[in-house]
Amino acid sequence: MNARVRALWLLTVALGIGCDETTSDTQSCSTDDDCSRVCVFGDCLGATPGPGIADYGSGATYGSGGTYGNGSSAGGTGATTGGSGANAGRASAGRSSSGVSVGGAPGAACAPGSAGELDVGTTPVCLGLQANALVADPSRGKLYAVIGKDDALHANELLVIDPEHASIEASVAIGSNPDALALSDDATRLWVGLHGSFTVREVDLTVSPPAPGAEYPVPPLSFEAQGVYAGRLVVLPGSTESIALSIRCDGCSAEVAVMDAGTPRPNHVSDLSKLAPGPSGYVFGYNDLDTGYDFATLALDASGPTANDIEGLLDGFGTEITYDAGYVFASSGQVLDVSTPDSPVRAGTFDYQGNLVPHAEQQRVVMLSYSPPADVFSTDAATNTLALRELDLSAYRELFETALVGQYTTVHDFVEVKPGLFAFVDSQASAFVTSSPAKGSLYLFRAPDFTE
Amino acid sequence: MTRSRFESLFGLALLALAACDGRSQASGQGNRRPVTYGAGGSPGGGYGGGGAIGGGPTSVGGEPSGGDATAPGGTPGTGGEPVEAMGGRPILTGPSSGVPACAAVSQSTVVTCLDIDASALIADPARGLLYAVVKGDASEHANELVVIDPEQGTVEASVVVGSDPAALALSDDGTRLWVSLEGALALREVDVTRSPPEPGAQYPLPRLYTEAYAATLVVPAGEPESVAFAYQYEHVNPNAADAVLVDSGMPRAKRLASPPGINALALGPVGYLFGLDDDGNLLTIAVDADGLTATPHASIARGGPSSFVYDDGFLFTSAGQVLDVTAPNTPEVAGTFAESGLVVPHVAASGAVVLTNTYDPSAYDASMPTSTTQALDTIVLRHMSLTSFAADAELALDGHYYDVANLVEPKPGLFAFIDYQIPSAPNLRTVRAAVIVVPAPELAE
Numbered sequence: 093m094n095a096r097v098r099a100l101w102l103l104t105v106a107l108g109i110g111c112d113e114t115t116s117d118t119q120s121c122s123t124d125d126d127c128s129r130v131c132v133f134g135d136c137l138g139a140t141p142g143p144g145i146a147d148y149g150s151g152a153t154y155g156s157g158g159t160y161g162n163g164s165s166a167g168g169t170g171a172t173t174g175g176s177g178a179n180a181g182r183a184s185a186g187r188s189s190s191g192v193s194v195g196g197a198p199g200a201a202c203a204p205g206s207a208g209e210l211d212v213g214t215t216p217v218c219l220g221l222q223a224n225a226l227v228a229d230p231s232r233g234k235l236y237a238v239i240g241k242d243d244a245l246h247a248n249e250l251l252v253i254d255p256e257h258a259s260i261e262a263s264v265a266i267g268s269n270p271d272a273l274a275l276s277d278d279a280t281r282l283w284v285g286l287h288g289s290f291t292v293r294e295v296d297l298t299v300s301p302p303a304p305g306a307e308y309p310v311p312p313l314s315f316e317a318q319g320v321y322a323g324r325l326v327v328l329p330g331s332t333e334s335i336a337l338s339i340r341c342d343g344c345s346a347e348v349a350v351m352d353a354g355t356p357r358p359n360h361v362s363d364l365s366k367l368a369p370g371p372s373g374y375v376f377g378y379n380d381l382d383t384g385y386d387f388a389t390l391a392l393d394a395s396g397p398t399a400n401d402i403e404g405l406l407d408g409f410g411t412e413i414t415y416d417a418g419y420v421f422a423s424s425g426q427v428l429d430v431s432t433p434d435s436p437v438r439a440g441t442f443d444y445q446g447n448l449v450p451h452a453e454q455q456r457v458v459m460l461s462y463s464p465p466a467d468v469f470s471t472d473a474a475t476n477t478l479a480l481r482e483l484d485l486s487a488y489r490e491l492f493e494t495a496l497v498g499q500y501t502t503v504h505d506f507v508e509v510k511p512g513l514f515a516f517v518d519s520q521a522s523a524f525v526t527s528s529p530a531k532g533s534l535y536l537f538r539a540p541d542f543t544e
Numbered sequence: 545m546t547r548s549r550f551e552s553l554f555g556l557a558l559l560a561l562a563a564c565d566g567r568s569q570a571s572g573q574g575n576r577r578p579v580t581y582g583a584g585g586s587p588g589g590g591y592g593g594g595g596a597i598g599g600g601p602t603s604v605g606g607e608p609s610g611g612d613a614t615a616p617g618g619t620p621g622t623g624g625e626p627v628e629a630m631g632g633r634p635i636l637t638g639p640s641s642g643v644p645a646c647a648a649v650s651q652s653t654v655v656t657c658l659d660i661d662a663s664a665l666i667a668d669p670a671r672g673l674l675y676a677v678v679k680g681d682a683s684e685h686a687n688e689l690v691v692i693d694p695e696q697g698t699v700e701a702s703v704v705v706g707s708d709p710a711a712l713a714l715s716d717d718g719t720r721l722w723v724s725l726e727g728a729l730a731l732r733e734v735d736v737t738r739s740p741p742e743p744g745a746q747y748p749l750p751r752l753y754t755e756a757y758a759a760t761l762v763v764p765a766g767e768p769e770s771v772a773f774a775y776q777y778e779h780v781n782p783n784a785a786d787a788v789l790v791d792s793g794m795p796r797a798k799r800l801a802s803p804p805g806i807n808a809l810a811l812g813p814v815g816y817l818f819g820l821d822d823d824g825n826l827l828t829i830a831v832d833a834d835g836l837t838a839t840p841h842a843s844i845a846r847g848g849p850s851s852f853v854y855d856d857g858f859l860f861t862s863a864g865q866v867l868d869v870t871a872p873n874t875p876e877v878a879g880t881f882a883e884s885g886l887v888v889p890h891v892a893a894s895g896a897v898v899l900t901n902t903y904d905p906s907a908y909d910a911s912m913p914t915s916t917t918q919a920l921d922t923i924v925l926r927h928m929s930l931t932s933f934a935a936d937a938e939l940a941l942d943g944h945y946y947d948v949a950n951l952v953e954p955k956p957g958l959f960a961f962i963d964y965q966i967p968s969a970p971n972l973r974t975v976r977a978a979v980i981v982v983p984a985p986e987l988a989e
Binding site: 385402403404405407426427437438439440441442443444486487488489490 | 679680681686687704706707708725726727728729730748751752753754755756778779
């Protein structure tokens, strides 16, 4: 057992769950507090898997001999989620939407095996962590997650997670109730919003474990000084010490400010709740708190941000925005061409909604979207299925789609940490209702290769 | 009736209808298939072919052979050879799987049902072609312009044209096709003198205060680079909004500001357009270098027409009225047809073809789930006289249809329209359509 595996083993032991525990428990990790059983490669650390409990590892490589959608299987049966073929011999984890076990006899999936890393598959692995926020550090191939104040094991900690092995590499105390994260583009600094102390804190990522540094108060709103926190954070392009943040208080509108090593620039911009870093000198903002649905290009100078406010480009409550290579992507499906940042135009609209990871230079986008199985979209029960889609950024149409195994509630912080290796957080409460991402179960999966 | 031509089309129709049978009900629900635009002509290639994820045995075209006689790749009547679309991906031509919209078409009907999920359809009579556009959520031809040979019932070419194309207009010189892109809030021009057509510049619409796209557009006579269009709001009711004239995307200063919003636009004689607004007015719209200037006429357009079409001094409304606009600023009612519906005018021959769709309660199947959209309309095409305003020839189509739009006549005596399946819960986004081609030479003149 290597050190990284041991870390999770310790976690598992601490929860009193052992490999010898055989049970027909059908406890699901799609609800908030029951994602506690983890089976790590080659070491059976979890209980007998029940529906929805994701397990790592087995001798067989998930999907060996058949990447999804490669056409090698005839007639739409082989590479079918919940079907045979690609899933055979692997992963008792989860349940398919049809209620059919994905494969493998109960318990068998935890047998020691040779696989050394997270296998390809459409069953997200539930890590047994309740994260408030998540960012990916592709340069190191790590995930950073922050855990809220009421967690039994990792309260108020920043965790460094090795996604290949689902192991916690490091955990450091970070401050009171962290719930926002932003990474500098050189990956040397992580900024953390501390909701409990109404501050932001910087973390040095060049040392191991990461070293939390200075903590700065969130600047007051123009109309409210008490109880303000960072709803969203971005590190300004090319910077490590300058951040933009949307300042929130419970039940109030949002303002955007810029801080340099904790010193706020004088000007604020009002009514923008979501932020995305843009090209140098710009940040993009969106207001999902009223039906104006303003999108704004924020030009940054020494006095702070100046907004060029534009209506009629995006819409939706709870819409998130992401920037990549001249485009702003909205989780509501719209794509803006911001190659001229002061004159954004709609480039197109995907006919799907969901959190997404853009690969603009390759003219494609990976989207994780809800597929409600019934005619009612639910945000308070784990009844939604997830579809992983690859979308064509030039033709604005779908290239590939596959369902993920399991049922989920509300997804946020969908990230790609290594090519094809994704993570997300599934919360029980909607991010919109709580005005900041709610804590939720952290999931990992290595997507089927749908680029072929 | 031209017998031989009719027979060949009848045979074609039967082949095409094999693609339009009821197999496809599964396609509207559950997991969609992987989007494999490739491999036209090879077994297992194309939609629902090899490697269908989430499809399973019930998925359309999930058989190892990639389907049946309607599989892609040169089967007679299903669309010829694959063509290269933009970006080099081979795109399937012709139908490869049924859609519900085609399912209702009786196999004894002498029509061709093409499984093209069209959002708009226009005729190019000079070339004898149809142009259809398909929105981005379609399982085939998503976001493509599809060129159809209506006589052969084949797809001649298809090219990616942009995000959610929603409306079309052709310049009177036949060189430019203008496409409204609902997803991009833009207009795109397409050079249709090339084969396949070449999409050109994309022009963002002048922005309104909230999302709005060009819902109806016309190219003024003699100005192939200019487009007049009426906006439709995405999220505001009433959704009809301003009308604007743009030249290569640049707006002329004078626009028709809403309210009242402009619901429909039609061509007029040189220097004029016509419009219908939310207040029920017929608008005479003068076009000059400054832009658009409207003169409203109340109490002329009766019956709440949703669309109208101009031909040689007359406007024909979908409510059955014929308006004499030979003096554009003083329109007069010339008469009212005994039947109302979509119109293809033949003013030079003193007639017009009218499509009427009529609800047939006997077609309703009460055993179907209430959420199921059923094809309940019967369709009759009639040739109407402009002297008697009564029918002098008619062709009743067998079978039932959902809801029709965009009646056009790409060749004399050959008609085409879109049959839309009305969306219903729980799949409100699953609007499916088919392009129906009807040979009716007896209605040509």
